[in-house]
Amino acid sequence: MKVGIIGSGDVGRALGAKFASLGHDVKIGTRDVKKKEVVKWLKETKGKVSAGSFPDAAAHGEVVFLCTVGSAAETAVEMAGPERIGSKVLVDVTNPLDFSKGMPPGLFVGTSESMAERLQAKLPKAKVVKAFNIVNNAQMVAPKMKDGTPTMIIAGNDVRAKKKVSSILREFGWEDVIDAGDIAGARWLEAWVPLWVRLCQATGSWNVAMRILRK
Ligand SMILES: NC(=O)c1ccc[n+]([C@@H]2O[C@H](COP(=O)([O-])OP(=O)(O)OC[C@H]3O[C@@H](n4cnc5c(N)ncnc54)[C@H](OP(=O)(O)O)[C@@H]3O)[C@@H](O)[C@H]2O)c1
Numbered sequence: 425m426k427v428g429i430i431g432s433g434d435v436g437r438a439l440g441a442k443f444a445s446l447g448h449d450v451k452i453g454t455r456d457v458k459k460k461e462v463v464k465w466l467k468e469t470k471g472k473v474s475a476g477s478f479p480d481a482a483a484h485g486e487v488v489f490l491c492t493v494g495s496a497a498e499t500a501v502e503m504a505g506p507e508r509i510g511s512k513v514l515v516d517v518t519n520p521l522d523f524s525k526g527m528p529p530g531l532f533v534g535t536s537e538s539m540a541e542r543l544q545a546k547l548p549k550a551k552v553v554k555a556f557n558i559v560n561n562a563q564m565v566a567p568k569m570k571d572g573t574p575t576m577i578i579a580g581n582d583v584r585a586k587k588k589v590s591s592i593l594r595e596f597g598w599e600d601v602i603d604a605g606d607i608a609g610a611r612w613l614e615a616w617v618p619l620w621v622r623l624c625q626a627t628g629s630w631n632v633a634m635r636i637l638r639k
Pocket residue numbers: 430431432433434435436453454455456459491492493494496499500517518519520521556557558559560561562
């Protein structure tokens with residue numbers, strides 16, 4: 425599969441390396457292909473990887489991942505070009521975190537909308553799926569933990585797109601994936617993250633994740 429990743433931070437590089445290790449063809453998008461992290465990533469990542477602009481990554485991917493800082497998510501999509509994303513699956517990994525009052529963060533979108541909904545409104549043809557945003561980047565690509573494998577929760581309007589994202593998650597090792605319904609479900613996946621930060625502070629570890637238990 426051809427995968428386009430918009431954003432070359434820790435998340436973009438972790439997801440890109442994982443896809444490449446599984447044999448997929450990855451293009452990571454950045455505003456600066458000479459950035460030292462990108463150069464190092466290209467050198468050290470095994471598999472089919474390349475770097476380009478945000479538009480290059482959007483054009484390359486059969487599936488496109490959005491992995492920019494939350495405050496630049498809408499700008500990044502505009503820079504990538506809505507026509508290049510078209511009707512593709514856009515996996516929104518961003519979190520609209522507000523650090524203006526320090527730690528722990530709040531949400532700059534509030535709870536009556538979400539970044540994923542803003543993106544879906546901006547890209548009406550695209551199939552936006554919120555996924556991966558509720559864990560840290562290391563767990564995104566290696567979900568097995570000491571206490572078991574956590575649950576990944578996703579949301580989006582298009583059932584086939586969510587099936588596609590679920591199959592990617594399973595390929596990455598996620599055993600339990602729950603579909604939380606339409607894109608409005610993203611409000612609560614994004615709102616989980618300020619709580620997650622509090623849980624990390626309380627437990628003294630950035631490696632905490634949730635598992636939904638059933639009787
Ligand atoms: N870090 C984690 O473990 C984690 C876990 C869950 C969710 N998330 C979410 O995933 C997203 C990415 O996180 P991250 O830690 O990898 O990186 P980040 O530091 O939050 O963001 C870095 C990315 O944002 C882009 N960017 C920054 N300012 C920009 C601007 N003004 N215009 C356009 N693009 C801009 C950068 O572009 P360049 O490539 O050009 O530098 C880079 O790709 C965030 O929304 C974060 O909340 C992160």
